[in-house]
Amino acid sequence: MPNWLKNAVFYEIYPQSFYDSNGDGIGDINGITEKLSYIKDLGFNALWLNPCYLSPFMDAGYDVQDYETVAPRYGTNADLYRLFDSAHKMGMHVILDLVPGHTSDKHPWFEESKKPQRNKYSDFYIWSDSAWSRPEGYSWVAGMADRDGCYMLNFFNSQPALNYGFNHVTQPSWQMHYTDERVAGTFDAILDVMRFWLDRGCDGFRVDMADSLVKNDDEKTATASLWRKARKMLDEQYPEAMLVSEWCNAPRAINMAGFHCDFILNHYGKLTYYAFRHKDENGQNKSYFCKTAHVSAHNMLRQYLDELNETCGKGYISLISGNHDTERISYMLDESELALAYTMLLTLPGVPFFYYGDEIAMRYIPQQSKEGGFQRTGSRTPMQWDADEKNLGFSSADRARLYLDVDRGDDAPCVRQQLEKPDSLINTLRKLIKLRQTYPQLQADGKPEILVCNDDGVLCYKRDDIAVAFNPTDRQAVLPMRTDRQIFVTGNATNDGDNTLLAPQTAVIFALN
Numbered sequence: 213m214p215n216w217l218k219n220a221v222f223y224e225i226y227p228q229s230f231y232d233s234n235g236d237g238i239g240d241i242n243g244i245t246e247k248l249s250y251i252k253d254l255g256f257n258a259l260w261l262n263p264c265y266l267s268p269f270m271d272a273g274y275d276v277q278d279y280e281t282v283a284p285r286y287g288t289n290a291d292l293y294r295l296f297d298s299a300h301k302m303g304m305h306v307i308l309d310l311v312p313g314h315t316s317d318k319h320p321w322f323e324e325s326k327k328p329q330r331n332k333y334s335d336f337y338i339w340s341d342s343a344w345s346r347p348e349g350y351s352w353v354a355g356m357a358d359r360d361g362c363y364m365l366n367f368f369n370s371q372p373a374l375n376y377g378f379n380h381v382t383q384p385s386w387q388m389h390y391t392d393e394r395v396a397g398t399f400d401a402i403l404d405v406m407r408f409w410l411d412r413g414c415d416g417f418r419v420d421m422a423d424s425l426v427k428n429d430d431e432k433t434a435t436a437s438l439w440r441k442a443r444k445m446l447d448e449q450y451p452e453a454m455l456v457s458e459w460c461n462a463p464r465a466i467n468m469a470g471f472h473c474d475f476i477l478n479h480y481g482k483l484t485y486y487a488f489r490h491k492d493e494n495g496q497n498k499s500y501f502c503k504t505a506h507v508s509a510h511n512m513l514r515q516y517l518d519e520l521n522e523t524c525g526k527g528y529i530s531l532i533s534g535n536h537d538t539e540r541i542s543y544m545l546d547e548s549e550l551a552l553a554y555t556m557l558l559t560l561p562g563v564p565f566f567y568y569g570d571e572i573a574m575r576y577i578p579q580q581s582k583e584g585g586f587q588r589t590g591s592r593t594p595m596q597w598d599a600d601e602k603n604l605g606f607s608s609a610d611r612a613r614l615y616l617d618v619d620r621g622d623d624a625p626c627v628r629q630q631l632e633k634p635d636s637l638i639n640t641l642r643k644l645i646k647l648r649q650t651y652p653q654l655q656a657d658g659k660p661e662i663l664v665c666n667d668d669g670v671l672c673y674k675r676d677d678i679a680v681a682f683n684p685t686d687r688q689a690v691l692p693m694r695t696d697r698q699i700f701v702t703g704n705a706t707n708d709g710d711n712t713l714l715a716p717q718t719a720v721i722f723a724l725n
Contacts, residue, residue: 213472214416214452216258216305217528218656221558221645222565223256226536227264227286228272228615229594230568232606237613239594239606241282241291245298250627254571254638255645258305260418260456262536264292268318270370271584272536272592274309274420275316279405289412296413305415307454312402313421314366314373317356321401322372326357335394336401338364338375338427341386350427361386366424368584374398376438379429390426390434399425399438403445416446416454422471423459432461436469443470456530456563462519466527473530473563474523476516478538483531486512488553489544501549503686503717505669513665520561520659528656529562533570540569540591543576547637548717551702552684554637555719558644559654559680560673569595571638572625582616594618598628640702647700647721653678654721664691670714677724681705683714690714697723 231243241264251259263273266281273283282289299306315322324333339361346352352362353369364373375398377390388395406417419439426434439455446453456473459465460482465474476482478489486507490499498506520529533554534541545553550573557564576590585592593616597605604618604626611617618624630636648654653676660673664681670689672681678699683689691712695705703718714720 213527214454216452217454217472217563219649219652220258220305220563220656221256221648222258222260222307222530222563223251223254224260224262224532224535224565224567226262226568226592229592229606231595231597232609235608236285237607237609238285238615240285241287241295245291245295248295248298248302248304252302252304254642255649256566257303258307258415259299260307260565261309263309263311268316268370269583270316271368272582274311275314275318275368275371275584276311277316277318278320280408293412296415300413305454306413307416307418307456308409308414309420310402310406310417311420312374312399313424314371317370317372325372326359326363328358328360332397335375335388336398337372339386340364345386347383347386366421373427374425376425376427376435378427379434382428387428390429390437399441403442406442406445407449410450410453415452416456416472418456418458419471420458422457422465422469423461432464432468436464439469439471462527462529463522466523471527473528475530475532475565476562477532477535481515483512483516487556488534488541489539497544499544500669501545501553501684503549503684505685508667509665509669509671509682510667513662513671516560517660517662524561524659530565531557531560531562532565532567533557534567534591535565536567536592537588538591540567540574540576542570542573547573548703549684550637551640552682552717552719554641554644555680555700555702555721556682558648559675559721560660561656561658561675563656566641567591571641572596572627572630573637574625575619575621577619579616589616592616596624596626599624599626600628643700651678651699663693674724678721679724680721681712681714681719683716683718686716688713688715695720695722699723 228239230239231247233243264286265276266278266283267273321333321336325337343360351365354362366373375395377395378387381387423432454472457465457471459474460477460479462474465471487500492498500507500512578590582589594606630638662673664672669685681691694707695712700721704715705720706713
């Protein structure tokens with residue numbers, strides 16, 4: 213297990229929307245390097261970059277044309293190597309997005325695979341046995357290659373599925389078992405991609421759709437066997453490199469597949485769903501941190517605690533504020549609610565990830581789809597640096613050239629203006645990260661002990677000798693213990709005899725002795 217993960221706090225960057233260093237309207241690698249000191253000053257010590265590889269950008273870079281070449285819109289490979297080096301000199305780590313499930317239909321592997329003549333890459337992708345055959349239960353594209361067959365898709369037509377075989381072969385005329393030698397080269401090629409970037413300074417990977425490799429693999433045992441090979445390679449050759457999976461099932465991802473971390477995503481029943489984005493059938497906010505606290509603390513934490521119990525000591529659950537695929541967290545929560553949510557993200561066991569702009573409560577802005585983003589596009593707008601600068605400081609380009617337009621509201625939150633306000637969300641987040649770095653008890657390892665968990669919203673848990681309490685409601689609540697040694701508070705917590713009165717929308721971190 214990489215030792216640095218114990219105190220890692222990640223900052224996710226969507227490269228095309230972070231900072232434009234050359235005035236062409238799109239964010240770039242050098243722009244990220246220029247802003248490293250900002251990220252470091254907030255307390256973040258690790259970065260996750262969304263795909264920055266060569267791509268036709270039919271799916272915002274998740275359609276990879278060349279895994280080992282930086283897209284020219286972002287700069288060069290040398291720019292990315294400099295980013296690695298600059299981050300390391302500042303005590304920071306950088307992980308890249310790995311997209312192993314599919315490539316672009318422009319990838320050289322696929323260009324070879326679709327040829328009618330047998331070659332090294334013929335079996336790198338999943339093909340039916342005839343151009344007229346589209347087996348049920350899968351998505352196919354037909355008539356786009358000279359090869360006599362249809363190719364299987366992951367998501368869009370431009371994303372042919374890489375072939376890792378099938379766990380249960382039901383149609384042997386075109387399906388191959390995952391242990392078949394004909395499909396072994398596919399995962400070997402992905403391992404080569406990982407080595408390429410690790411050798412050049414990358415510190416690991418977030419793995420896109422990590423559970424989707426082997427088909428007809430309901431229990432994911434075959435897919436997990438592939439990732440154990442990757443973990444073995446890391447342990448032997450790159451022991452300080454990490455893997456975090458987009459799996460959303462920590463016991464499978466960590467215990468079975470060997471990932472160091474697994475994301476808790478916005479899936480029904482998960483902590484992030486109940487805490488941040490739970491809606492009723494009428495679309496009304498019913499999440500825990502909403503002032504009316506409709507979800508009980510017990511229901512919010514139940515599945516997280518179950519998975520934590522199964523994985524503790526083997527890997528880490530990764531808690532996220534949001535990401536490039538979800539509505540921004542501010543879409544559901546206001547700034548006082550966000551302060552409570554961030555307190556929880558940074559004090560529960562696990563490795564926290566924050567999406568760029570969530571530190572200032574950037575807004576979700578519904579708009580026309582860009583590069584396959586569709587409804588996700590509204591969470592991918594440019595970072596807002598300074599209200600007094602052109603395009604809020606994101607780019608010096610004319611508005612028409614921007615990758616996406618910035619928030620044009622008069623009250624658009626921006627970094628510089630928030631930094632100048634001591635009680636702003638960004639400064640609250642900075643304090644919380646500093647506390648996490650100061651107190652090992654609040655870092656990734658261990659389990660919380662639940663002290664209070666009421667249906668009225670009041671929650672209190674302890675991490676060794678430090679406790680964290682919440683009242684997310686719009687009413688005063690009573691915590692049945694004193695909080696004499698307060699380390700951090702947002703809202704107001706006042707001792708009253710043997711109890712503490714928690715004002716509406718309060719979170720408090722306090723020492724127990």
